[in-house]
Amino acid sequence: MQALQLKKYGGPDHVAFVELPRPTPGPGELLVRVRAVGLNPIDNLIPKGDFKPILKTRLPATLGSDLAGVVMAVGSGVTRFTVGDAVYASIFDTPHGSLAEFAIVPEQAAALKPANLDFVQAASIPMVGLTAWQAMQERMQLQPGQKVFIPAGSGGIGTFAIQLARHLGARVGTTTSTANVEMVRSLGADEVIDYKQQPFEEVLRDYDAVLGTVRGDGLEKALHIVKPGSHVVSLIGPPDAAFARARGMNVVLKLVFGLLSRKIIGLAQRRGASYAFHFVRPDGSQLAQIAGLLEAGTIRPVIDKVFPFAEAKQALAYLAQGRARGKVVVQLPQS
Structure with a gap:
């Protein structure tokens, strides 16, 4: 089979x-014939070595x-799936990769593909879906009526x-950006700031998360827009000592991450807010929900x-430009 691999x-x-x-x-484990692969920014960061201290690749x-x-x-x-089932999954932080004709998927990471989505649509969901679900439901414990700030809405x-x-x-x-204002409104955003026109921190106020x-x-x-008791959950860092402890890292990395996050934690505390770094985990039961x-x-x-799969490297390069409206997906041959 063909696979797109990082050699060094x-x-x-x-x-x-x-x-x-x-x-x-x-x-x-499941052996899955891959029909489509959703790309994520971390797929470009891993080859650079940015996650060497965190991921055991x-x-x-x-x-x-x-x-x-x-x-x-x-x-x-395996008890939840049988041959012929259409599934979707994130296999992030496992020994396996998805940019291949076939992939190994841990049973607990998989869920049945949503019946109303094709393979391309389904492949666009797992990491962003799990990240948002875990950050907002587990970390923020977001409640009805609260206000959450989600930058880069498109x-x-x-x-x-x-x-x-x-x-x-x-x-x-x-x-x-100006071109995407109506698109993010159509998704449900209440307050949309065109960052080319005005700084969001001068407009938004009293956010809970x-x-x-x-x-x-x-x-x-x-941090200028949050109110006391708010939760700040970062997907891009800096990692904190709690994250290092949760992953069983050594004392040196716990110290390093503690130092890296000290400034943002201190700034958050001055606003009466909490700070946490979130690293997504595969979870088939959440994908089912x-x-x-x-x-x-x-x-x-x-x-x-x-x-197309043959242009997977070009797809990664396109994603790296940071201009995508929504997700970038690689489709494999259907035969």
């Missing part, structure tokens, strides 16, 4: 297609995390998170562009 850290020059034997599922490694496809074989002990995570927040009964503030999705000084600026929202039409996929 350093960037896209070390990413290439290779021919590999078809894998065999072990206990508790063994090189060479197949890239990609999100997938939708058909179960071809199951390992011993991006992959933003388009999903806005819809989920509205489903949870929250009011949503976001930022976007912030989802940090943009690198740079945006997280610090967002998300599938229910997709099937009901409560949340809809937003896809910017679909690339």
Whole structure:
């Protein structure tokens, strides 16, 4: 089978297609024929080596995390899926990658594909869906009537998170460019700031929660819009000591992450807010609940562009430009 692999850290020059034997599922695993792969920003950060201290990636490694496809074989002990099932999953933070003709998926990471979505649409969901679900339901414990700030509303995570927040009964503030204002409003955003026209921190006030999705000084600026008791959950860092402890990291990394996050934690505390770094985890049971929202039409996929598998490297390069409206998806041959 063909797979897109990272041979060594350093960037896209070390990413290439290779021919590999078809894998065999072990206990508790599914062999999935991949029909589509949703790309995420971390798929470009891993080849640069940005996550070497966090992810235990063994090189060479197949890239990609999100997938939708058909179960071809199951390992011993699998009870929830059978051959022929259409599934979707995130296999992020596992030893496996999704940018391949076949992928190994842990049973607990998979869910049945939403019946109303095709494979391309389904593949666009797992990581952004799980990230938003875990951040808002577990970390923020977002309640009806509360206000949550989700910057970059037209991006992959933003388009999903806005819809989920509205489903949870929250009011949503976001930022976007002039061309995307109406699009994010159509997803349910209540307060939309065109960042090309005015700084969001001069307009928005009294927010209960912030989802940090943009690198740079945006997280610090967002602290100006929160009220006491608010929750600031960042997907882009800095990682904190609590994260290092949860992953069983050594004392040195706990100290390093504690130092890296000290400034933002201190700034948050001065506003009476809490800060946490969130690292998404695969969870098939949560994907099953998300599938229910997709099937009901409560949340809809937003896809910017679909690339053929042969152009997966070009798809990653396009995503890296940071201009996608929604998700970028790679589609594999259907034969």
